[in-house]
Amino acid sequence: MPETRDSALRGDCANCFGLCCVALPFAKSADFAVNKSSGEPCRNLQEDFRCGIHTRLRPSGFQGCTVYDCFGAGQQVSQVTFGGVSWREAPETARQMYEVFPVVRQLHELLRYLTEALALPAARPLHAELRAALARVEELTGGTPDALEKLDVAPVRAEVNPLLLRTSELVRATAGGKPKSRRGADLIGKRLRGAKLRGADLRGALLIAADLTGADLTLTDLIGADLRDADLSGADLTGALFLTQPQLNSARGNAATRLPDGFDRPTHWTP
Template structure:
């Protein structure tokens, strides 16, 4: 087996530390007036709710004031990496050119850190042991890209990076499914359900057996997944906005992110993978299953 990695250190690196960032998500990224945002904002223009200390003026009431999209956003730790590493602690207020470069690099860093998140999730799965060496090598290569200068970062072909890793993620997902089959004899006789890129918006799947289901790139917006069995399911790229996960079992699911959970609905009965946090805005009461 390859060298042991400090998973706690990696996890810390991939978690947002807003106090070490310069409010980049509130400036660099655009958003449009919609159910997720209360008004339009262009890329590179500070949100009117951003204060001089880089804190949000309405942070405690974002959802109530029409900024649900902000509560779901996740930068995977890219904000502090750009602020403190790429630009060495120099904030965008100090120079117009620095600001332009910082705002251009930030979205690229988010994508790289998201890839690191998927690779770390692959590392943590015992099922992926046959391809550990490839996963660790890929992690090192992507991590080195995050250390590039801002000029070099701007020239990165991120679509190429995604394409190079896609096969590795597919193989990890299949290994996770095969492990689930070995651990449960009932699954050994079942074919994996494939909802890849499927339109499942508003779909009624309450209580469904969806163990190991492939939801890669699926549209699960407002889908009813209450009390569904989603163990070992693959959620890479799935849109879970307003999906109802109350009482669902997501333990052992693969490639699920904090942003996806933040955008969904859940409660105290929702079972989550150990590496993810229960969103604070989820309902705390438990749904009682009816026979």
């Protein structure tokens, strides 16, 4: 698996105490079949912390679960921060564990982006700064439960984001021409079939239910882009920047969709 898809930065449910199934709340909707409060175990969570309907989440009304990835925060909090002792074994730690989990999830997301940036040859002029930022975030991630519970992640993001922006500019400049900027654009439901978006800046763009069939998304910055129900059938995402598995899982696609190395083709996509 390439360095940018480090397995430590992807969820490992076998080494987690089902934290996303307990710590996070969700409301009854198209994504979740029931209401659940923070700190309340999902009704599908088994005693071994496994999901009882993992292979049938979508038909059972839990589509939201299939598009979530903790970026490895679950196993980090379970096995490192709390030393392998679960909230069932030590109920007095439950509240703090649930508070720490989303903090570490945000830190791991930053680690995921920084790790990817360091693997990009075009970003070599920034590698020293990126390595320093990576080390800083790793140090924070390894903090005590008390330190992590009190940590404000916003300033950390503010420190990392300019580096990721500069990385994006360096990489997208290799695409040639004048890359389009649609940062934060409202493209909900837009017909972008066959669009030439090579090297475009689509950071934070709303692409919900957009038709991107056959679109050229090579070297496109997709950090934070909302791809829910976007049709990526036949699209080319080779070299797409800061794309995550949850983004792909929330979209639609097919066997002709070209993905960057290291990504899994979602099982609900069409042949």
